[in-house]
Amino acid sequence: MQIFTFIFAAFPVLALAAIGDTCTHSLGTGTCKLTTSCAGYTVSGACPNDPSNVKCCTIKSCSTSAGTGTCKNTSTACSGTYYSGACPGDSSIQCCVAGSTPPPSGNTGAAVLAAAKTQTGVPYSWGGGNCNGKSLGIEQGANTVGFDCSGLTQYAVCQATGKSVVIPRTTRGQYAVGKRIPLAQRQIGDLIYYATGGDCSCSNGYCAALYHTAIWAGNNQMFEAQKTGTTLGLHTYRTGTDICPYVIRHW
Numbered sequence: 001m002q003i004f005t006f007i008f009a010a011f012p013v014l015a016l017a018a019i020g021d022t023c024t025h026s027l028g029t030g031t032c033k034l035t036t037s038c039a040g041y042t043v044s045g046a047c048p049n050d051p052s053n054v055k056c057c058t059i060k061s062c063s064t065s066a067g068t069g070t071c072k073n074t075s076t077a078c079s080g081t082y083y084s085g086a087c088p089g090d091s092s093i094q095c096c097v098a099g100s101t102p103p104p105s106g107n108t109g110a111a112v113l114a115a116a117k118t119q120t121g122v123p124y125s126w127g128g129g130n131c132n133g134k135s136l137g138i139e140q141g142a143n144t145v146g147f148d149c150s151g152l153t154q155y156a157v158c159q160a161t162g163k164s165v166v167i168p169r170t171t172r173g174q175y176a177v178g179k180r181i182p183l184a185q186r187q188i189g190d191l192i193y194y195a196t197g198g199d200c201s202c203s204n205g206y207c208a209a210l211y212h213t214a215i216w217a218g219n220n221q222m223f224e225a226q227k228t229g230t231t232l233g234l235h236t237y238r239t240g241t242d243i244c245p246y247v248i249r250h251w
């Protein structure tokens, strides 16, 4: 009698309840599924019984310069190309874009954008950020670990080039170096600059009226550390009289 009670009470909980249940984890929400039938990515430890073949399957769409796709674990097949920087979690979860061709090897621009995107959600901090990552700022950023606009761009270029290119720390210094590309010919990863009144002139490596920089992300978007009180992320591309006539390709 006791054995029957045990089987009826415990068997469904331990073996059957897992499949089909909603599950949540740090990288999203999903449904507990057999790993072999998951069209997205699976995460361990989020399903009630979590046997090795049943995991939390999360379907999340992602957007890249090559188009939209689905976040998947790169250890599974993608009938297209994997792109980094567009999905949550570590680098094993990437955006599978069907039918696309990979970016040319040595695509530093894509790497600049991808490096910046790893900092999505980090707070803006005036004076914060450097080649190695976020840091405590100064003045209004004195209590915040994060990045300001040029701290972020210095970080992204550093990381994308294996620290072989370390650009000046401020927008006023950054616009004076690197390759100048007409704004209309910008490519992913090129840095956009803004100056008061559109005065983008420089003298002795110093461009006095420059005040902001952002990373061109394609699709009418740019990735930036915008201002105190915001977090880093993708925003609609802003034009206007302050935008400088060139983007800078810093590699």
Ligand SMILES: *[C@@H]1O[C@H](CO)[C@@H](O)[C@H](O)[C@H]1NC(C)=O
Binding pocket: 042, 043, 044, 073, 074, 075, 089, 090, 092, 093
């Ligand atoms: C992706 O798959 C590999 C191999 O199965 C695994 O080690 C890794 O943890 C997975 N990534 C995530 C974020 O679950």
